Amino acid sequence: MNLKVVLVEPLYQGNVGSVARSIKNFGFSELVMVNPCELEGQARAMSSHARDVLENAVHVSSLSEAIGDSSIVIGTTGITGSKFDEHVRVPAYSPRELKEKLSGVDGNIAVLFGREDQGFTNEELKMCDMITSIPTSDIYPVMNISHAVTVVLYELSSIENCENPIADAFDIKLLYEHIDQLLEDIEYPAHKKDKTLLMLKRIFGRACLLPREVQTLRGILRRIQHKFDGK
Amino acid sequence: MNLKVVLVEPLYQGNVGSVARSIKNFGFSELVMVNPCELEGQARAMSSHARDVLENAVHVSSLSEAIGDSSIVIGTTGITGSKFDEHVRVPAYSPRELKEKLSGVDGNIAVLFGREDQGFTNEELKMCDMITSIPTSDIYPVMNISHAVTVVLYELSSIENCENPIADAFDIKLLYEHIDQLLEDIEYPAHKKDKTLLMLKRIFGRACLLPREVQTLRGILRRIQHKFDGK
Numbered sequence: 001m002n003l004k005v006v007l008v009e010p011l012y013q014g015n016v017g018s019v020a021r022s023i024k025n026f027g028f029s030e031l032v033m034v035n036p037c038e039l040e041g042q043a044r045a046m047s048s049h050a051r052d053v054l055e056n057a058v059h060v061s062s063l064s065e066a067i068g069d070s071s072i073v074i075g076t077t078g079i080t081g082s083k084f085d086e087h088v089r090v091p092a093y094s095p096r097e098l099k100e101k102l103s104g105v106d107g108n109i110a111v112l113f114g115r116e117d118q119g120f121t122n123e124e125l126k127m128c129d130m131i132t133s134i135p136t137s138d139i140y141p142v143m144n145i146s147h148a149v150t151v152v153l154y155e156l157s158s159i160e161n162c163e164n165p166i167a168d169a170f171d172i173k174l175l176y177e178h179i180d181q182l183l184e185d186i187e188y189p190a191h192k193k194d195k196t197l198l199m200l201k202r203i204f205g206r207a208c209l210l211p212r213e214v215q216t217l218r219g220i221l222r223r224i225q226h227k228f229d230g231k
Numbered sequence: 232m233n234l235k236v237v238l239v240e241p242l243y244q245g246n247v248g249s250v251a252r253s254i255k256n257f258g259f260s261e262l263v264m265v266n267p268c269e270l271e272g273q274a275r276a277m278s279s280h281a282r283d284v285l286e287n288a289v290h291v292s293s294l295s296e297a298i299g300d301s302s303i304v305i306g307t308t309g310i311t312g313s314k315f316d317e318h319v320r321v322p323a324y325s326p327r328e329l330k331e332k333l334s335g336v337d338g339n340i341a342v343l344f345g346r347e348d349q350g351f352t353n354e355e356l357k358m359c360d361m362i363t364s365i366p367t368s369d370i371y372p373v374m375n376i377s378h379a380v381t382v383v384l385y386e387l388s389s390i391e392n393c394e395n396p397i398a399d400a401f402d403i404k405l406l407y408e409h410i411d412q413l414l415e416d417i418e419y420p421a422h423k424k425d426k427t428l429l430m431l432k433r434i435f436g437r438a439c440l441l442p443r444e445v446q447t448l449r450g451i452l453r454r455i456q457h458k459f460d461g462k
Contacts, residue, residue: 014245022378027368049371091441095390135390137258140280147253147381150374153381159366160325210322 001105004030004150006066006112008124013039015116017046017054018146022197024050025150026157031057032066032110063112063124070110074098075128076148077119079143088125092133095155101130102156111152116145169212175214176201178221185228232336234387235261235381237297237343239355239456244270245410246347248277248285249377255281256381257388263297263341269417294355301341305329306359307379308350309372319356328388332361333387342383347376398445406445407432411453416459 007022023031024100031053039054047054060066067073077089090149092120102109112128125131133176134151136143143151176210179200183193236254241247247270254262262284268283278285288324293295298304308320322458324332341357345351356362356432365382410431414424440448 018375018378021371021375024371025367025374025378027370046375048375049373091439122397134385134460136256136386137390139258140255141253142280143256143381144249144277144279144377146375147249147256147378150378150381151385154365154385157366209323212321 001102001156001158002030002108002157003028003153004032004070004110005153006032006034006063006110007036007110007145008034008063008066008120010036010113010145013043014046015145017050018049018144019113019149020047020053020057021050022041022146022150022153023053026153027159028153028157029053029056032068033057033059034063034066035059035061035135039158063127066112067110067127069108071104071107071231072130073128074109074110074130074132075120075125076111076113076134076152077125078131078136078143078148079119079131088122089131089133094129094135095132095152098130098132098152099155111156113145113149154186165211167209167211171211171214172204172209175204175209175218178218182221184225185225186199232333232389233261233339234259234384235263235264235301235339235341237263237341238292238376239265239294239297239343239351240327240346241267241344241376244268244274245277246376248274248279248281249375250344250380251278251284251288251378252281253381253384254284257384258326258390259285259384259388262288263299264288264290265297266290266292269342276352288452294358297343298330298341298358300339302362303333303336303340304341304393305342305361305363306356307344307357307363309364309367309374309379310350319353320362320364325366326413327359329363329383330386335369342345342387344376344380345348365425367439381434394444395416398440402445403435403440403444406435406440406449409449413452413455417450 005028006035007016007019012021016033016036020031020043023029036059043054044051057231058066077092079089085186112120112124115126132152134143134148176197180193180197183196188196236250236259238247238250241250247264247267251262251274254260262309267290272387274285289297308323310320343351343355345355363383363416365374407428411424412427414427419427
């Protein structure tokens with residue numbers, strides 16, 4: 001999936017710089033702008049280490065040029081459909097739903113963001129194949145444009161966190177056996193033991209123990225037992 | 232779930248204003264700052280219509296005061312665990328995983344964001360119960376602080392988009408019967424008809440038709456048939 005961000009007539013250069021930064025943070029690179037404001041020092045400052053994205057951005061004079069050969073054009077809007085709105089803003093999907101709809105899709109995708117003050121015209125929205133809207137508070141639904149870009153790119157990025165591989169079932173089993181043994185050692189009341197073991201299993205279970213954590217816990221148990229043995 | 236955002240020694244007032252805006256956008260209201268920079272015109276300008284969040288923000292002089300009575304303290308970091316890091320930054324969950332882990336949890340939660348330049352100290356991270364990290368590009372992983380806040384609050388907010396209720400199964404069935412009839416009317420080759428009907432079902436199926444869309448499609452079919460009848 002090739003994704004490009006299209007800003008339609010952005011008004012504030014600081015926002016453009018921030019958008020460039022977000023594009024690079026999420027592993028994308030393409031920025032296209034339709035008739036942007038002047039881009040000078042503040043845009044560069046806010047782009048931080050994404051100055052390359054800002055400098056390589058393509059400036060065009062119409063939305064259709066910006067869309068170019070994109071197969072899927074996605075419009076973002078803070079205003080979702082109303083009954084009076086004839087198909088223009090409905091259906092609007094959340095960025096999460098959008099991600100699901102696009103899963104497995106390969107091709108050129110353009111994600112459009114409108115003017116900071118006026119958003120898109122209806123004519124511009126009609127050029128979009130899908131509409132996305134970030135769920136926000138009714139009290140103050142209007143997001144900063146670079147924040148909106150950040151949420152959409154966060155969802156559409158395929159970057160995954162480094163994983164946190166959980167401990168092997170076998171090691172976890174050894175941990176529970178070790179705990180059982182310890183409870184025996186301390187003559188824990190037999191009628192409570194199973195319940196307490198289960199409680200510990202529930203606590204450690206929902207914590208999703210990491211391999212090192214299991215080893216450290218077993219290390220503690222061993223030391224306790226050594227102490228019992230007077231070692 | 233009561234959520235407060237804690238900024239530890241934020242350096243740039245524009246960022247603080249942007250964070251306030253994001254807090255209000257996602258339906259939250261509490262902002263606590265440990266020794267913030269001076270907050271003047273630029274902070275207010277970037278907060279836009281969230282000036283109330285900025286003005287009601289609590290200023291404290293230590294992180295433990297900021298944490299106060301929070302039951303769960305979440306630290307956000309761009310740097311995830313390494314082998315040399317003794318439990319401080321591991322395990323780190325993505326904001327999505329964090330949301331899942333917190334689902335059903337009720338209580339006071341503090342989400343901490345570090346300094347723009349230095350992040351958190353290890354001592355500060357040790358005060359956290361859980362660590363979250365936004366999956367970003369290795370090439371440029373450092374996000375703007377207000378962008379990081381936005382992604383985390385987007386995940387933890389319980390605001391849902393207005394739903395797009397899909398059409399009733401009964402109406403969809405009528406639509407397919409109507410299409411079937413139309414194919415008969417145009418003497419569509421019998422050996423192709425079922426395959427074509429299935430293709431249409433696949434297309435409309437994955438589009439998840441809305442009620443009004445089904446009605447409009449049936450309106451088109453009716454008009455075509457009227458035309459056949461010379462009406």
